[in-house]
Amino acid sequence: MTRFSELMSGQTLLPIIQADTPEQGVKIAQAMANAGLTLVEVVLRTDASLDALKAIKEQVPALKVGAGTVINTDILEQALAAGADFIVTPAVSPQLLAALTKCNVPVLPGVSNTGDILMALEYGFEEQKLFPASLAGGAAFVSAVSSVFRAASFCPTGGVSEQNKMDYLSLNNVFAVGGTWIANKEWVAQENWQAITDSCIQALK
Numbered sequence: 001m002t003r004f005s006e007l008m009s010g011q012t013l014l015p016i017i018q019a020d021t022p023e024q025g026v027k028i029a030q031a032m033a034n035a036g037l038t039l040v041e042v043v044l045r046t047d048a049s050l051d052a053l054k055a056i057k058e059q060v061p062a063l064k065v066g067a068g069t070v071i072n073t074d075i076l077e078q079a080l081a082a083g084a085d086f087i088v089t090p091a092v093s094p095q096l097l098a099a100l101t102k103c104n105v106p107v108l109p110g111v112s113n114t115g116d117i118l119m120a121l122e123y124g125f126e127e128q129k130l131f132p133a134s135l136a137g138g139a140a141f142v143s144a145v146s147s148v149f150r151a152a153s154f155c156p157t158g159g160v161s162e163q164n165k166m167d168y169l170s171l172n173n174v175f176a177v178g179g180t181w182i183a184n185k186e187w188v189a190q191e192n193w194q195a196i197t198d199s200c201i202q203a204l205k
Contacts, residue, residue: 003127004107007064008038008176012175012176012177012204013179013200014176014177015183015203016040016157016178017029017183018042018043018049022051022052025042025052025055026052026055026060027193028196029056029060030059031183031194032197033060035196035198036204037063037200038062039065039066040064041066041067041088042056042067043068043069044068045069053065053067053082066086066105067084067087067088068089068090069090070088071096084105085105087105087107088108088110089108089129090131091112092119092120097123108125108155109125110129110131111131114148117152121151126152127152127154129156130154130158132157132158133157133158133160134159136158138156138164138167139156139164139168142154142171142173143171143173145173146172146173154168154174156174157178157179160179161181162202183199
Protein backbone atom coordinates (compact mmCIF):
# COMPACT_ATOMS: atom_id res chain seq x y z
CA MET A 1 0.00 0.00 0.00
CA THR A 2 1.10 3.55 -0.69
CA ARG A 3 2.57 5.26 2.35
CA PHE A 4 0.90 8.49 3.43
CA SER A 5 4.09 10.49 2.86
CA GLU A 6 4.32 9.11 -0.69
CA LEU A 7 0.78 10.32 -1.38
CA MET A 8 1.86 13.79 -0.28
CA SER A 9 4.64 13.77 -2.91
CA GLY A 10 6.93 16.03 -0.90
CA GLN A 11 4.21 18.44 0.25
CA THR A 12 5.10 19.29 3.85
CA LEU A 13 1.75 20.93 4.68
CA LEU A 14 -1.40 18.90 5.36
CA PRO A 15 -4.05 21.60 4.91
CA ILE A 16 -7.26 21.05 6.85
CA ILE A 17 -10.65 22.09 5.49
CA GLN A 18 -13.66 22.52 7.78
CA ALA A 19 -16.69 23.42 5.68
CA ASP A 20 -20.26 24.32 6.66
CA THR A 21 -21.54 23.70 3.11
CA PRO A 22 -20.27 21.78 0.08
CA GLU A 23 -19.96 25.06 -1.83
CA GLN A 24 -17.79 26.55 0.88
CA GLY A 25 -15.61 23.46 0.89
CA VAL A 26 -15.07 23.71 -2.86
CA LYS A 27 -14.12 27.40 -2.60
CA ILE A 28 -11.58 26.69 0.16
CA ALA A 29 -10.16 23.74 -1.75
CA GLN A 30 -9.85 25.74 -4.97
CA ALA A 31 -8.02 28.50 -3.10
CA MET A 32 -5.60 25.89 -1.77
CA ALA A 33 -5.13 24.33 -5.19
CA ASN A 34 -4.36 27.79 -6.58
CA ALA A 35 -1.39 27.89 -4.19
CA GLY A 36 0.01 24.71 -5.69
CA LEU A 37 -1.23 22.25 -3.08
CA THR A 38 -2.10 18.79 -4.36
CA LEU A 39 -3.63 17.21 -1.25
CA VAL A 40 -6.15 18.39 1.36
CA GLU A 41 -7.92 16.88 4.36
CA VAL A 42 -11.63 17.49 4.96
CA VAL A 43 -12.42 17.06 8.64
CA LEU A 44 -15.74 15.32 9.28
CA ARG A 45 -16.92 17.74 11.94
CA THR A 46 -20.02 19.22 10.29
CA ASP A 47 -23.16 17.74 8.73
CA ALA A 48 -21.97 18.93 5.33
CA SER A 49 -18.50 17.37 5.55
CA LEU A 50 -19.07 14.22 3.50
CA ASP A 51 -20.93 16.15 0.80
CA ALA A 52 -18.12 18.70 0.79
CA LEU A 53 -15.57 15.93 0.30
CA LYS A 54 -17.54 14.56 -2.66
CA ALA A 55 -17.99 18.02 -4.18
CA ILE A 56 -14.28 18.84 -3.91
CA LYS A 57 -13.35 15.59 -5.61
CA GLU A 58 -15.77 16.35 -8.44
CA GLN A 59 -15.02 20.04 -8.91
CA VAL A 60 -11.32 20.26 -8.03
CA PRO A 61 -10.05 17.02 -9.61
CA ALA A 62 -6.38 18.06 -9.33
CA LEU A 63 -6.58 17.53 -5.55
CA LYS A 64 -6.27 14.34 -3.56
CA VAL A 65 -8.98 14.65 -0.93
CA GLY A 66 -8.95 12.73 2.34
CA ALA A 67 -11.22 12.44 5.35
CA GLY A 68 -10.20 13.46 8.84
CA THR A 69 -11.80 13.06 12.28
CA VAL A 70 -12.52 9.39 11.58
CA ILE A 71 -13.20 8.06 15.08
CA ASN A 72 -15.07 4.78 14.49
CA THR A 73 -15.75 2.13 11.88
CA ASP A 74 -19.11 3.63 10.85
CA ILE A 75 -17.51 6.96 9.95
CA LEU A 76 -14.65 5.09 8.27
CA GLU A 77 -17.11 3.24 6.02
CA GLN A 78 -18.92 6.49 5.18
CA ALA A 79 -15.66 8.25 4.34
CA LEU A 80 -14.49 5.44 2.06
CA ALA A 81 -17.92 5.30 0.38
CA ALA A 82 -17.65 9.04 -0.26
CA GLY A 83 -14.41 8.41 -2.16
CA ALA A 84 -11.82 9.58 0.39
CA ASP A 85 -8.31 9.26 -1.03
CA PHE A 86 -6.87 8.79 2.47
CA ILE A 87 -7.99 8.50 6.08
CA VAL A 88 -6.82 10.50 9.12
CA THR A 89 -7.90 9.75 12.70
CA PRO A 90 -7.51 11.92 15.82
CA ALA A 91 -6.91 8.90 18.07
CA VAL A 92 -6.46 5.13 18.02
CA SER A 93 -8.06 2.05 19.55
CA PRO A 94 -7.52 -1.64 18.83
CA GLN A 95 -10.90 -1.85 17.09
CA LEU A 96 -10.28 1.19 14.91
CA LEU A 97 -6.70 0.18 14.07
CA ALA A 98 -7.85 -3.30 13.06
CA ALA A 99 -10.34 -1.75 10.64
CA LEU A 100 -7.75 0.70 9.31
CA THR A 101 -5.38 -2.15 8.41
CA LYS A 102 -8.01 -3.33 5.91
CA CYS A 103 -8.30 0.03 4.14
CA ASN A 104 -7.19 0.21 0.52
CA VAL A 105 -6.12 3.85 0.90
CA PRO A 106 -3.27 5.41 2.91
CA VAL A 107 -4.00 5.96 6.60
CA LEU A 108 -2.58 8.40 9.15
CA PRO A 109 -3.65 7.30 12.65
CA GLY A 110 -3.64 9.86 15.43
CA VAL A 111 -1.47 9.39 18.52
CA SER A 112 -0.85 11.53 21.58
CA ASN A 113 1.50 9.51 23.80
CA THR A 114 4.08 6.72 23.78
CA GLY A 115 1.45 4.03 24.34
CA ASP A 116 -0.47 5.17 21.26
CA ILE A 117 2.72 5.26 19.19
CA LEU A 118 3.60 1.70 20.18
CA MET A 119 0.08 0.43 19.51
CA ALA A 120 -0.03 2.04 16.06
CA LEU A 121 3.36 0.53 15.25
CA GLU A 122 2.13 -2.90 16.34
CA TYR A 123 -0.63 -2.60 13.74
CA GLY A 124 1.90 -1.67 11.07
CA PHE A 125 1.47 2.12 10.95
CA GLU A 126 4.89 3.77 10.97
CA GLU A 127 3.56 7.16 9.83
CA GLN A 128 1.39 8.77 12.46
CA LYS A 129 -0.36 12.04 13.26
CA LEU A 130 0.57 13.61 16.61
CA PHE A 131 -2.58 15.27 17.94
CA PRO A 132 -3.07 17.63 19.64
CA ALA A 133 0.60 18.32 19.09
CA SER A 134 0.95 21.40 21.27
CA LEU A 135 -0.74 19.71 24.25
CA ALA A 136 1.01 16.37 23.69
CA GLY A 137 4.46 17.87 24.28
CA GLY A 138 5.12 19.69 21.03
CA ALA A 139 8.39 19.50 19.15
CA ALA A 140 10.27 18.53 22.32
CA PHE A 141 8.14 15.37 22.63
CA VAL A 142 8.62 14.44 18.96
CA SER A 143 12.36 14.88 19.34
CA ALA A 144 12.46 12.86 22.57
CA VAL A 145 10.71 9.80 21.09
CA SER A 146 12.91 9.69 17.99
CA SER A 147 15.53 7.44 19.58
CA VAL A 148 12.96 5.12 21.18
CA PHE A 149 10.57 4.69 18.23
CA ARG A 150 13.04 4.90 15.37
CA ALA A 151 10.58 3.50 12.81
CA ALA A 152 7.94 6.12 13.54
CA SER A 153 7.58 9.43 11.72
CA PHE A 154 5.01 12.10 12.38
CA CYS A 155 2.70 14.76 11.01
CA PRO A 156 1.96 16.97 14.02
CA THR A 157 -1.35 18.87 14.04
CA GLY A 158 -3.17 20.84 16.70
CA GLY A 159 -1.56 24.10 17.76
CA VAL A 160 0.74 24.19 14.74
CA SER A 161 1.08 27.63 13.17
CA GLU A 162 3.14 29.62 10.71
CA GLN A 163 5.23 30.75 13.69
CA ASN A 164 6.16 27.29 15.03
CA LYS A 165 5.89 24.95 12.02
CA MET A 166 9.68 24.88 11.51
CA ASP A 167 10.17 23.70 15.11
CA TYR A 168 8.58 20.48 13.87
CA LEU A 169 9.70 20.35 10.24
CA SER A 170 13.35 20.69 11.30
CA LEU A 171 13.12 17.30 13.04
CA ASN A 172 14.20 14.17 11.16
CA ASN A 173 11.14 12.19 12.26
CA VAL A 174 8.61 14.76 10.99
CA PHE A 175 7.54 14.55 7.33
CA ALA A 176 4.78 17.20 7.39
CA VAL A 177 2.65 19.40 9.63
CA GLY A 178 -1.10 19.90 9.54
CA GLY A 179 -3.18 22.87 10.47
CA THR A 180 -6.16 25.12 10.01
CA TRP A 181 -4.29 28.41 10.22
CA ILE A 182 -4.01 28.57 6.42
CA ALA A 183 -7.82 28.81 6.16
CA ASN A 184 -8.68 31.31 8.89
CA LYS A 185 -12.38 31.22 9.83
CA GLU A 186 -12.68 34.97 9.31
CA TRP A 187 -11.36 34.67 5.75
CA VAL A 188 -13.87 31.93 5.06
CA ALA A 189 -16.73 33.99 6.54
CA GLN A 190 -15.66 36.98 4.43
CA GLU A 191 -15.19 34.77 1.34
CA ASN A 192 -11.63 36.09 1.12
CA TRP A 193 -10.35 33.15 -0.90
CA GLN A 194 -7.22 35.00 -2.02
CA ALA A 195 -6.10 35.30 1.60
CA ILE A 196 -6.24 31.51 1.88
CA THR A 197 -4.21 31.12 -1.30
CA ASP A 198 -1.64 33.62 -0.07
CA SER A 199 -1.42 31.92 3.34
CA CYS A 200 -0.88 28.51 1.72
CA ILE A 201 1.87 29.93 -0.50
CA GLN A 202 3.59 31.38 2.59
CA ALA A 203 3.23 28.09 4.46
CA LEU A 204 4.88 26.16 1.65
CA LYS A 205 8.04 28.29 1.77
